[in-house]
Amino acid sequence: MTQLDPVVQEFVDALNANDQDRFFAALTDDATMSDDGVERNIGQWTESEVFGSNGRLQVESIGDGGTELVADYTNSRWGSMRTSWRFTVRDGKVSRFETGQA
Numbered sequence: 001m002t003q004l005d006p007v008v009q010e011f012v013d014a015l016n017a018n019d020q021d022r023f024f025a026a027l028t029d030d031a032t033m034s035d036d037g038v039e040r041n042i043g044q045w046t047e048s049e050v051f052g053s054n055g056r057l058q059v060e061s062i063g064d065g066g067t068e069l070v071a072d073y074t075n076s077r078w079g080s081m082r083t084s085w086r087f088t089v090r091d092g093k094v095s096r097f098e099t100g101q102a
Helices: 006-016 020-025 042-051
Strands: 027-035 038-040 056-063 068-075 079-090 093-101
Touching (some): 038 042
Parallel strands (some): 027 093
Antiparallel strands (some): 079 093
Protein backbone atom coordinates (compact mmCIF):
# COMPACT_ATOMS: atom_id res chain seq x y z
CA MET A 1 0.00 0.00 0.00
CA THR A 2 1.18 3.51 -0.75
CA GLN A 3 2.41 5.30 2.34
CA LEU A 4 1.20 8.71 3.43
CA ASP A 5 3.56 11.62 2.90
CA PRO A 6 5.39 11.95 6.26
CA VAL A 7 3.92 15.43 6.77
CA VAL A 8 0.40 14.15 6.14
CA GLN A 9 1.09 11.19 8.46
CA GLU A 10 2.05 13.64 11.22
CA PHE A 11 -1.23 15.55 10.61
CA VAL A 12 -3.24 12.31 10.90
CA ASP A 13 -1.30 11.13 13.98
CA ALA A 14 -1.71 14.48 15.76
CA LEU A 15 -5.43 14.57 14.96
CA ASN A 16 -5.93 11.00 16.20
CA ALA A 17 -3.96 11.78 19.38
CA ASN A 18 -6.28 14.78 19.98
CA ASP A 19 -3.07 16.81 20.42
CA GLN A 20 -3.81 20.40 19.41
CA ASP A 21 -0.25 21.66 19.86
CA ARG A 22 1.16 18.86 17.72
CA PHE A 23 -1.62 19.33 15.14
CA PHE A 24 -1.06 23.06 14.71
CA ALA A 25 2.73 22.51 14.65
CA ALA A 26 2.14 20.38 11.52
CA LEU A 27 0.53 23.36 9.74
CA THR A 28 2.13 26.42 8.18
CA ASP A 29 1.32 29.73 9.87
CA ASP A 30 -0.83 30.70 6.89
CA ALA A 31 -2.53 27.32 6.37
CA THR A 32 -6.01 27.27 4.85
CA MET A 33 -8.72 24.66 4.57
CA SER A 34 -12.12 23.88 3.11
CA ASP A 35 -14.89 21.49 4.12
CA ASP A 36 -17.28 20.31 1.39
CA GLY A 37 -15.99 23.12 -0.83
CA VAL A 38 -16.57 25.91 1.72
CA GLU A 39 -13.58 27.84 3.06
CA ARG A 40 -13.37 27.51 6.86
CA ASN A 41 -11.42 29.04 9.73
CA ILE A 42 -9.05 26.25 10.80
CA GLY A 43 -9.19 27.12 14.51
CA GLN A 44 -12.98 27.22 14.63
CA TRP A 45 -13.41 24.17 12.42
CA THR A 46 -10.97 21.98 14.34
CA GLU A 47 -12.49 22.98 17.69
CA SER A 48 -15.94 21.96 16.43
CA GLU A 49 -15.10 18.98 14.23
CA VAL A 50 -11.94 17.54 15.80
CA PHE A 51 -10.79 18.58 19.27
CA GLY A 52 -14.19 19.47 20.76
CA SER A 53 -15.80 16.30 19.42
CA ASN A 54 -13.06 13.64 19.70
CA GLY A 55 -12.44 13.39 15.93
CA ARG A 56 -10.66 10.31 14.58
CA LEU A 57 -9.42 9.39 11.10
CA GLN A 58 -9.13 5.78 9.98
CA VAL A 59 -7.34 5.83 6.63
CA GLU A 60 -8.85 3.49 4.02
CA SER A 61 -6.88 4.40 0.90
CA ILE A 62 -4.03 6.68 -0.15
CA GLY A 63 -3.40 8.41 -3.48
CA ASP A 64 -1.42 11.10 -5.28
CA GLY A 65 1.95 10.21 -3.77
CA GLY A 66 0.60 10.16 -0.23
CA THR A 67 -1.10 13.57 -0.23
CA GLU A 68 -4.67 12.35 -0.79
CA LEU A 69 -6.62 9.90 1.30
CA VAL A 70 -10.05 8.47 1.86
CA ALA A 71 -10.90 7.79 5.47
CA ASP A 72 -13.65 6.80 7.82
CA TYR A 73 -13.97 9.95 9.94
CA THR A 74 -15.73 9.67 13.28
CA ASN A 75 -16.58 12.30 15.87
CA SER A 76 -19.14 12.67 18.62
CA ARG A 77 -20.96 15.41 16.70
CA TRP A 78 -21.75 13.61 13.43
CA GLY A 79 -20.89 9.98 14.03
CA SER A 80 -19.03 8.14 11.29
CA MET A 81 -18.76 9.16 7.63
CA ARG A 82 -16.62 8.38 4.62
CA THR A 83 -14.48 11.42 3.82
CA SER A 84 -11.85 12.45 1.30
CA TRP A 85 -8.84 14.59 2.20
CA ARG A 86 -6.37 16.42 -0.06
CA PHE A 87 -3.23 18.04 1.29
CA THR A 88 -0.80 20.63 0.00
CA VAL A 89 2.62 20.31 1.64
CA ARG A 90 5.06 23.23 1.73
CA ASP A 91 8.37 23.46 3.59
CA GLY A 92 7.70 20.32 5.61
CA LYS A 93 4.23 21.37 6.81
CA VAL A 94 0.64 21.24 5.60
CA SER A 95 -0.23 24.58 3.97
CA ARG A 96 -3.74 23.56 2.89
CA PHE A 97 -6.15 20.72 3.36
CA GLU A 98 -9.51 20.11 1.75
CA THR A 99 -11.96 17.62 3.15
CA GLY A 100 -15.49 16.57 2.42
CA GLN A 101 -17.77 13.60 2.15
CA ALA A 102 -16.45 10.93 -0.21
